[in-house]
Amino acid sequence: MSLTSNYPPTSRVGYVLKRYPRYSETFIVNEILAHEAVGQEIEIFALRPVEETHFQDQLGKVRAPVTRLRDRFSGPEPFWQRLSAACEEQPAALNVLSKLDGIVSGQDVAQALDLAVEVRQRGVTHLHAHFGTVATSVARLAAAMAGIGYSFTAHAKDIYHEYSAPQHLDLKFRDADMAVTVSDYNLKYLRDTFAAPRAVRVYNGLDLERFSWTPPKAHAAEILAVGRLVEKKGFHFLIEALRIMRSEGRDVTCRIVGAGDEEDHLRAQIAESDLADYIQLEGPRPQAEVIELMRNAAVLACPCVVGSDGNRDGLPTVLLEAMAIGLPVISTDVVGIPELVRNRDTGLLVPEGDADALATALVEVIGDPDLRQDLSQRARALIERDFDITKSAGALRAIFAKSIERRNRKQVA
Template sequence: MYPRFSETFIVTEILALEEQGADLEIFSLRPPADGRFHEALARVAAPVTYLPHHLKATELWQVLRAARAELPDLEAHLDELLAAAPDDAAAAVELAAQVRRRAITHLHAHFGSVSTTVARLAARVAGITYSFTAHAKDIFHADVDPADLRRKLADAAFVITVSDYNLTYLRGTFGAAADGVVRLYNGLDLDAFAHRAALPHPNQDPAIVGVGRLVEKKGFVHLVDALALLRERGSAARLELVGSGPEESALRARVAARGLGDRVTFHGPLPQGRMADVVSRASVFAAPCVVGSDGNRDGLPTVVLEALALGTPVVATPVTGMPEAVRNGETGLLVPEADPVALADALEYVLSDHDAARERSAAGRLLVEDLFDTRRNAARLQARFAATARFAVAATDHRAPEAPAVGPAPDLAGVAR
């Protein structure tokens, strides 16, 4: 789905790639589900095409009939198309036709689930290469089909994943099929997240902020319980939650049951600029993420990187790639997941020792500048696209091509591991 309100990292990547000179087109499987948009969307130059979805039988035949003239070898891929869901097959055929029509040389999908299913099929039908970025739910969720993911990993020209944790898991689980996986962190536009070192605010009760969808894996239920413990210890801390989701009613009920109604603010979803203002004014940012009962978990939440960039002290849990950004005692504090007592202890420590919090805040900003700058990371991704394109052209010309490196391409040292 493009644009999706919660997926700011994709828009950030698109903008950075365009700044690098990449000639992009965007294909979306679904139209946006709500009318909220981030300001940065206005700067995206790439055109957007929405692929067919929920087609009637007659519409499906129309897609196939129209595509056949542009895809003369379509029948060779009929078995694979028939094995896919009808919507995915129709989207793939239409995308393949668009690829041929517009002379597109490579497809890249975010998430190894349905978007990569369509990109893979379209690339095979159109005779081009594809790649994808694997995040978290598309790797760890109980619904992930290991055989399907293995096939995608093996077929792709390369695969990006967003943390060393993910990289180790994919290579350990899928062996040689994951040889083409490289780690490249999601980047931030550091100009939009200037360091503000938001510590502390006089004449104001200390604010703890949590940002994200109100779902199990964010662990906000434990944050509410930690706030109740802080109140029992005499703290005046309050909690601000930014986001919405299916657990909102249960969280509001828990807040009421703990008698915290006057200390918790539910902001709902906010545009990126307003969210940054809330985070920068807070005394501490909490990311009490957990592994969900269905295996779902965060990879390395972009909003944690944003908090580090802004200079708001971070308390988090060591779920998946979190320790790669929140280095315990250096750039933030880590506590065990689903442990409200440990979470309350860490929050209390941040709120009481301002000097130590400032030191971690400064270190967090430096780490983000070093590893998570979107311009630098987009240049690495663009280099990999370019290497793949050169290999494809050489192969088409029947020359002896040099395969695109799985190891470091230009400025890729430390990325391909």
């Protein structure tokens, strides 16, 4: 399938998200803003309550209305009311429910009934979900009830994590008009594992005007890391690398921006390594502050690993942001990262979980201003070519439009 990067707006599209907003999911906000910049009408449907305590500053620019579907249900009467309302708006709803394949929960069904009604009332002609878990489960069922198409973006955790309950990605790929994933590594895995012929790769993108390039500062020495404090980010290996650097008598200054379940463990590791004076856990910060930290740092460390539960990163957005801005990056050879961080071309790659190799790479990059300049320039060129959000969003609109056109032709026939 050919994806046109400058595809114009199509009719109204509904974005189905488990939670909205989420501090770490800046890629979704970037995508919606890029659609709206060319006049694409978006409706956002959130399935679960907001749990965040911090929000990115770009959220205020999103114009799309947010509908928070009810997520708690009790007794048969409310369910019957939902079913009656859905069947009144969408006569096909009852037929869809009679053919349920057992892969959705009662909560999914109830929310899909509500979503099908909202779709009809708001004139939504296509649904797109992010992550192939609950959001896609609800979008799949609601789209069938409403007689429209759906697509979804599979990222990383939804592909590789070992969930306690099966996610039935095979059926979701089968029924989706199109499916998207964010790296060629993912695409090959999905096609090999799920026989997903309608899956395509569309990279996440950035607003390159906001993330303008400046050359790295020659005398910068600070190491920066940004991300949720969870196992797959590999920050425990970064702390060990910094301990190694200190043991060799090297100066170390590092900031780690983010929050998460591993914070107490990381603090304990920092204390045990006698690094409290050298590593600062900053907590979450607005994106504007993170950008400023990037402009003053020497290197971004992104030591991603495959978690013990199979969870892993696809293409961390923070790598895109740092490379766009001009900050040299060091990361690991996990999943699709080598498509972005090309060793000694657009950044440095080290084996996952190898603290010694990470320490060596950090020392090299910090100590070689010419290397940092070269990496920075080549990284920006790659971002401009392959990770511009206007191109990525246009490719998605092409998917939406082709789905709508195909279904309209079927109805006419």
